[in-house]
Amino acid sequence: MNMNFRNSILTLLIGSLALIGCKKDFDSPPVAVLPAGNIITIDSLRKIYTSFDSTIVNDLSVYGTVTADELSGNLYKTIYIQDETAGILLKLTASNSHSFFEGDRVRVSLKGTLISNYKNMIQLGDVNPEIHIIKQSKGNSIAPKVVTISDLTVFTGTYTPYQGQLIQLNNVEFSCSDICNTYGDAVSQTNVNITLTDTLGKTIIVRTSGYASFAGTPIQQGRGSFVAIVSQFLTTIQLTIRKLDDLTLSGGIGTLGGGTYAQISNYAGGNSASEAWLISPTMDLSATNAPYLTFNNAWKYTGSALKLFVTTNYTGNASTTTWTDITSSATWSAGNFAWTPSGNVSLMAYKQAGVRFAFKYVGTAVDGSTWELDNILVKDI
Amino acid sequence: MRILKLLIVVSALTWSNSAHSQIDSLVTDTSENNTSIVPQSTTTIEALNDQVENQDVSGLLQSSKDVFTSIAGFNFGVARYRVRGYDGNNYTAMMNGVTLNSPENGRAVWAYWGGLNDITRYQESKNGIAASQLGFGGIGGYSNISARASAQRKGNRVSYAYANQSYDHRLMYTTSTGMMANNLAVTVSGSLRYANEGYVEGTFYRAGSYLLSIEKKFNEKHSLGFVAYGAPTVSGGRSISTQETYDLTGNNQYNSYWGYQAGEKRNSRVRNTHKPMMMLNHYFTLNEKTKINSSIFYTFGKGGQTRLNWYDAADPRPDYYKKLPSYYSNPGDEALYALYTELWQNDVNTQQLDFDQMYFANTKNLYTVNNADGIAGNTVTGNRAKYIIEDYRSDLKQYGFNSTFNHQYSENILISGGINGSFYKSMNFKVMDDLLGADYWVDVDQFAERDFADASAAQSNLDISNHIIKVGDKFGYDYDININNIGGFGQAEGKSSKIDWYGALTLSNTNFWRTGNVANGLFPNDSKGNSEKKSFLNYGVKAGLDYKITGRHVISVNAAYLTRAPQSNDAFVSPRTRNQIIDNLKSEIITSGDLNYLVRYPNVKIRLTGFYTTIANKTWSRNFYHDELNTFVNYMMTGVDQLFIGTELGAEIKMTSTIDATGAFTMGDYTYNSRPSVTISQDNSTTLLAENKVVYFENYKIGGMPQTAASVGLKYNAPKFWFVGANFNYFMDTYLEANPDRRTAEATAAFVSTDPQIADLLDQTKLDDGYTVNLFGGKSWRLKNKYYIRINVNINNILDTKDYATGGFEQLRYDKQNIDRFPPKVGYMYGRTYFAMISFSF
Structure with missing residues (x-):
């Protein structure tokens, strides 16, 4: 094998590697450039x-x-x-x-x-x-500008300078007249104006849509900070709540649910041994994707914990029905009537017709808790 | 003792194939296992047009005597490596000179003769552009299985193999009489392969195979042979899915195709094929200088692939994007995200299909069909199926002939040539496989039903409207694809002390057309009867030269230029619904050349190659279900050019009398090389979604294979008839197959260069590198001078690496604002696998 030949082979190898090695840019459709x-x-x-x-x-x-x-x-x-x-x-x-x-x-x-x-x-x-x-x-943050109600109502010409911006008011509270309202009117799905007051007695309107997820929530009481968007209607300045988490008012009595709720107790001057069932109507979950149950619960006084069951073949009599205990799937109140959301209790295993769930209360002659349940909902993903 | 010596000689000669006992196991491993892990070309597995069979050519590669190709065939198959980046339709597989490639997609399907390893092991093969006396062949090379009875080794062989891939057990038996005194030779071979559950959860495997070969020698001039074979195979499929599903299940071999039914695992994708073939071969020795071999063949049978379908019901697939936590990654969906994450991690009926739920839904859907089966006043009441398993059938009938001659024109010149013809028909339709507890299914197109007020538009078959379908009934669509092909070739080869050369020509004519067997409601005038007949005249020329510097050093150069008819698979806009043929259908133009340097010492064999190939004018058709449009969308790209540049280096060195070393290295750059034009249509409408849109596709990589791969190996051959060896293999430059639609001006129109969407849309994902370490060993014993027992064991990927993604594709459906909404689908290499075999020859 002569040298020339060796060289030509080397050239072949290097040549083909070079051919492969040259980096060619991907083709690209015409892409606009923004000056x-x-x-x-x-x-x-x-x-x-x-x-x-x-x-x-x-x-x-x-x-x-x-x-x-x-x-x-x-x-x-x-x-x-x-x-x-x-x-x-x-x-x-x-x-x-x-x-x-x-x-x-x-x-x-x-x-x-x-x-x-x-x-x-x-x-x-x-x-x-x-x-x-x-x-x-994603995930960028814009800090709200901390202002006072007075700042918002100083107009520059026609407009409040904060129009369309995120602001924070401190030391404000809702003026709650005789009966506290909800943020919006969730029933008739109409807007509601409520009034926010600062320590100087200055007020500003908070306008909430009846379609807001928190429209039906009772207005939070107490004083604190309030983050919102500033809008303007003619010469009126209005605030728009983004979400209830933006409100850190405290000092009032927080209620969860509100209105009526279910309550059970075995106490009437003294405890009496009892067993009571709260049984849901029958449900057909067969067409659902991922059904789940949510409810709020609260309790006080010593006694057995409430239990949560589910069945697919209710006999018409709680005591002869075969129940599955799903108590551990829910989050329960720590007591002292602290309303607690149950979290999503999965009913994935019961995607069929004839599903009922039930709460079972047990009290004895010497003790018994008082349990409260509200907002019992079965939803699908 | 003589036989023993012979055995050693055979072992040394076939070292390029890593000893013949290993061939057996490895041919099995890569050609029958790993079959449906990742499509090897640009396919969307979820689309209806995914290949019923794969295009694995590693069986062909392993039979090669070529130093590079055999190493690559044994070691690179698990990484979905493809020689020179070519698609399977560039390799020609033959048996006794009869071409086995499917006329419909150009590919040979190894599974059709799977399990006949005792026969198929003996192949004549060449890689790349090469002289062939059997036909013109493709630019990838060819392989000819010799199933001639007189060519089989006389004796009996029985073997049992134990493995953990597609199948767990294999039993094989072969007997050959050799040419007997009555001038008759007979070979019979058969095997059984079985796995209750394969390497991938939810898969199974049940396969048989048989071959009968008889040859009668009439006189010195004439012999007549008959071969019949088949391999009935039933197997459960495996999916490829998004990375999210692998992460959630902690299993890179996660398979979404199975689920529990009454506590038993059931696979929804069952492949059931049996395509037997028979041929008559006439071997005619006209005189000392001239031979004519002629064959006629017939092949037929069924190919079925089951799938779930559903009507007026939720998508049952567990990895449907709306059932994955990522669908709930927006603010406000935190609870659903947590719920689906928890369910995916802990609830098997969320991870997998829930057959019990489908049965339940099917038995609670009492429904009355009016005017059923097209009969006015005929009402049928019962549980109408919401979920079914349907069998997508692609049955075939093909017959053909070929005749080749070769003639020693002079001492140094050999002339050969031949003619061949093939007449092919595939029959494509759906058959109801399982109503999953329901009473019936109604044969209407639910997408058309939703979109058209005219009820007849939804009918799959206008002749039987509201057709009530029971198990075993044909429904949905029913059409034939007919392909007739006639061709011929001629070749001359010459040899001299310094130069060997060859040149060859081919000419062929291909006709194809669709025959619709039903008139469908959406396209009543374009669905039944024959489509336009497309005819293509194709030609090819190739030539090569070997220059022998010395007997030990050779330079070889080969070149080919040919045209190839477009594949009927890509030719129809929507073959299930209508006869319409894609505009601008043209023959592909293939240009290929390679330059090689070969070193051939007894102890050192080296091949170094550079190659350059373009395949231009390809047509690329895919379809996929678009759930916002509620229909199948057909994506047809014409003018697709591909460029393959690369180098190959293979070496085998006998370092001592007992130690052999091997090495292989390939580096390629396989890219798209044009700006194709795309037209997008819908199955349920004649309205085009796009027409002649330009795809900016130049320099995008062809995905789904490592473009660079390397292997080094050592083997110790003990004098006492045992051997042991190891290989280390490394794979890199694997890309996801790019979605052409993302590389259009329409996709990028809303954005400017600084928007992150531009890079999201245009960049092509390169996958991480991977490697394997393989061990193999074997021993043989001779008993009473006439019996042999051989044992060999292979352990692949002994380090059990499970995180090497061998390929995948960007989904055709995409959200240009948020590319992560439809993430790519990827497939992973198996972890540790083994194959152990014992055979007994007598």
Whole structure:
């Protein structure tokens, strides 16, 4: 084997490796580039509105972080975004409650959207969440600006400077007239205005949708901090609650559930031995995906714990029915009438017709607890 | 003693195949096991058009005498390696000169003759572009199994194998008479393979095989042979799924296809095939210089694959994306996320199918069908099935002939040539396999039923509207694919002291068409009867040259240029519903060349190769169920070009009289090389979802295989007839198969370069590297000078690594805003497996 030949072989090997080795970029469809000059702040966006609604025709974009989403149902087809300069309401062409959440940083492509003013509230309309909002990242936080009620009502021209922004009020409480109300009217699904007061006696309206998941919840009592979004209706400043977690009021009597509830006790001047059943109507769970039971419970006084059972063949008589004990699947109150949510008690194993569950109470001649149950619900995923 | 010596010689000669007793086991391992782990090309397993059979060619590779190919065939198969990156349709498999590749997809299915290892072990094979006296062949190479009775080794062999992959037990028996005094030779071979549960949970395996070969020698000029074989196989399938399901179950071999029924494991994907073949071979020695071999063959049989289907009911598949915790990863869904996570970790009826639930639903659905079976006033009342198991059948009938001659034109020149013809029909329909406790199923298209006011639109068969289907009835769709092919080739080969050369030509004509056997409500005028007949005239030319620098050092160069008719599999827009053929259907154009350097010393064998291949004008059709559109979507891409560049290096070195070393290395770059055009249609509508959309696909990697792989091995051959060895194999540059639709301007239109969605959409995922360590050993004994007992054992992946993903694909369905919503599906290599065999020859 001569040298030339060896060389040619080496060339072959190196040549083919080189051929493979040259890194070729993946093909790419034409991708638009956003010039830095086309990125504007939310404040600049708000100022595009002068005296009439206008559709934006240029390839502009704003970046912002979602401060309020549709998750609690208090907002519908609406989200708020905010940057260092300002906040703004986005009016969506379709509800997108499963796409954009608090803390998402988004780019809003403005071309085709409508900057408008509804009763002195500047908003960006015609925002198609499938096209105009592009999520950049999740889990960002925007700290609410700590302000006083007075701050909110100082107008700069027509507008409160905090319009569309996330704010925090400290040392405020709801003015509860004779009977405390709920946040919204969950029955007739209408909005409710309630009033928030600070230590100086200044008040501001908190407006809550009847569709909010917390609409039927009794208003929390006590004083504390309150985080909300600022909106404006003509010359009235209104606050929008994002979720009840944003409210840290304390000092009042918290109630869970409210209204009527089931109660059992074996005490009437003294304990008497007793066994009592609270049995659900029969249910057909065969068409469900992942059914589960939830309820709230509370108890006090020494005695046997309440038990939770389930059956698929109720005989019409609790004592002759074969019950399955699922007590351990629920979370139970620690006593002292502390209302406690049961958590999701899975009924996955009972996806069929003829399902009943039951609570069994047992008291003796010497002791017996008082148990309370409320909001007993069977839901499907 | 002479036989013993012979045995040693045989063992040394076949060392390139790692000793012949090992061939047996390994051929079994890779060609019959691992069959449906990961599709080896761009398939979506969940789609209805996934291959009923796979395209494993490792059986072909292992038979190779080539230094690189045999090492790769033994050691790279588990990683879904494909030689030079080629699809299986570039390899030609033959038996006695009859081509076994399916005309429909171009691939040979090893499983059709699985378990006949005693016969199929003896193959003549060549890799790459090479001279062949049997036919023009593909650019990947060819392999010809010799099933001729007179060519089988005289004697009996019985063997038993114990393994833990597809099957646990295998029993095999073969007897050959050799050419007897009455000029008759007979070979009979048969085997049984069985596993109650295979390596993957919920799979099972029950297979038999048989072969009869008879040859009668009439005189010195004429012999007539007859061969019949088949391998009835019933097996349970395994899925490939998203990483989330593997993480939740803690099992990278998680299989979503099975579930409990009354406490027993049941697999919903049962493959049931039996496609026997028979052939008559005429061996004619015209004179000392000329031979003519002619064959006629007939093959037929059934191929079935069961699946679940459902009507007006929740999707029963456990890994349906809405049943996974990740579907509930948004804020506000924390409770559901926790619930599904807990259920996936602890509830077997969540992890797996819940047959009891399906039975329950089916027995609680009393329903009355009016005007049943197309008869006015005929009402049928009973439990209408919500869930069923249906059998997707693809049965076949094919007959054909071939005749080849070879003629020693002069001392140094051999001329050969031949003609062949094949007439193929596949019959495709669904059969009701199990009503799961219900009384009947109604043969309507539930998607069309939802979308069209006209009730007739939903009918699968307009001649029998509201057809009541019971177990065993045909329903859904019913069509034939007909493919006729006639071709011929001619070749000349020459030899001299310095140069060997060959050149060959081929010409063929392929016709195919669809015949609809039912008129369907959506396409009443385009579903029944014959489609347009497509005809393609194809040709090919190839040539090669070996330059012998010395007898020990050879440079060889080969080149081929050919066209290939598009596969009928890719030709129809929606073969289940209509006759419509894809526009712009063209023949593929294949250009391939390789340059090799060979070293051939008694103790050192080396091959070094560089190759360059383009396959242009491919058509790529897939379909998948889109649950927002509630229909099957057909994705048809034309003008797909592929480029394969790479190098191969193989070496075998006898280091001492007892120690052999082997090494193989391949590095490739297998990519898409064009901007194809895509048209998207729906099964239940003539409206196109897209037309001639451009896919920006250049330089995307062809996925599902390691593009770089290496192996080193050592073997000790003890003088006392035992051996032991080990291999280390390393795999890298494996990519997920890219979803073309994500690489379109339409997909990226809403975004600018800085949006994270751009990278999410366009980047191609490269999988982690993997490796295996394999051990093998064996011993043989001679008894009374005429009996032999051999034992051999293979342990693959002895380190039991279970985290090497061998491939996968991006789902065709995607959410461009949130790419993680439909994550890719990946498959993993098996952990430790073994195969132990004892055989007795007498």
